[in-house]
Amino acid sequence: MLARVLVGAAVGLVLFVSGTWGTLALSYQLPGPSYVRIVGAGAWSVAWLGLCAALVVWRPWWAPVAMLIALSALGLWWTTVRPSNDRVWADDVSRLVSGTIDGSRVTLHNVRHFDWRGDDDYDARWETRQYDLDHLAGVDAILSYWSGEAIAHAMLSFGFDDGRHLVFSVEIRRERGEAFSEVGGFFKQFELILLAADERDIVRVRTNVRGEDDYLFPLRMPREAMRSLFVSYVEAANRMTHEPRFYNTVTSNCTTIVYRMARRIDSGLPLDPRLLLTGYLPEYFMDVGALDPRLGVETWRRLGRITDRARATTAKDDFSSAIRVGVPSAQSSSSGADTL
Template structure:
């Protein structure tokens, strides 16, 4: 057998091993996250699947036969068939903070938002529930700010957009996971249809303050340089996205359908010039991306911009009786 042929067979064998192992691992995680069983049984099912995949791979190598791999392929098709039956839903027992779906109606420049969240948070488990119907006149829309909230890695942040009006009011839109009651966030689970997507509209005192003052996160507010027409279009894109989620529930995906990628897709409808970039996934580096594409102040460096945009201390010093939106913008010029 020629060297080229042996190398080709070795490469094919390596590819088969890689595909089998990766698909086996994916299948194990899919079973663990989605089987409607207790944690022990889900662990057993996932382990059996993964061990079975590896055993068939070894058996195929020892016997020099493709039949074990064909059996695995058939089992994998059955698994994919089951996976296709898992559908998103708006009908579950949800956590209080995501219990209501945002919706909006638009009449000319007047926008009415139903289920705007305005909770008073003392701890993550102690809060006053308050949902509101609010009206906004887009003729009085004057600002759009990107809010980034960090809780661990400098590479990862939760991204939100806050719109400001000339009467001092602000409303924040945030794409989030829709947790069921008692459920906690898992970035891996976000790859395996564990969560639905929700678009939350909330008062800044609620959605920013809970992160800085209750959860100990580090928040930054970046004023965006957008003309009024673009701000209005982006606001209406959020309203449209919210209404679509009411009629068509969607799974959250850690990589492809998260807090930043959805905003990016909406922004691309307004300006097709926005480039794709790894920083749309590593959201902690969005300030550099904003700076590069020119949607923030470029008269200063990114480091100066970041320092000027940090609002954590301002938020933590604010009292409950203070105008929170005004307080977090009271930075030195």
């Protein structure tokens, strides 16, 4: 009896998940205006519920066959939904960064350096910049909290010994007028973009314009690991210029992609739920030795909170220096022991 109940519950769960997935997939990706998507998703829901009722009440042989055919057809259609670099993009994600590497010298095209006054009020600038990897001085993780303590956007900032900082950030590539949706992120609503940007742009817009709360954590990382990670970002950016990808809320987001690149440097980095619950990344950094253990996580959070310092800066200030006032520097290790 118990076995029958468990099997029935499992079948019911599968039917519910399958039907819900189909409804959401059609509501987000069915071609045409919004009313077409609504009608299509509604028709799927009604048909699926009808098949479920038939399966439970009358149990005709054709009900499971019809379900299998419907799911197969939906799955085949789903494979035809492909990412693209050719859409009408929002201004701040309109260009793709790319780069060339010549020995230690890297030339990056389309580095973003906007001057933000509001979400819809800015001076747009895209620049070509050169960096010498022999002069890498440090890597900082920047977490921008926008939805409670468990959810933050993660970025990596590479610092050079001349005082310059470059941030790499994996983000959704919004079309003009499009807004972020966590659910849509499961259903191919957004393409993925890798941005390279000035800290005054990509950090300040979050603290000073969007009201987010930002923290900076200097990572303990050997110089060769810094260099390898920077190159990995450039290589990933170049691939995205001709191989567009979809953003996915779980499998392809701001931390999972960085994790995969970091695994190329240290294959022993563990998978962890905190790679999805990004607000708890500082604890993960501490556990893997990427944060100096002489300070506890809460001390790092207190010292690394840069929100107020960012909001106090003026156009004449050196933004990168100002936000780092009071933040201890990382203790890099040439051997790489106990570091990311």
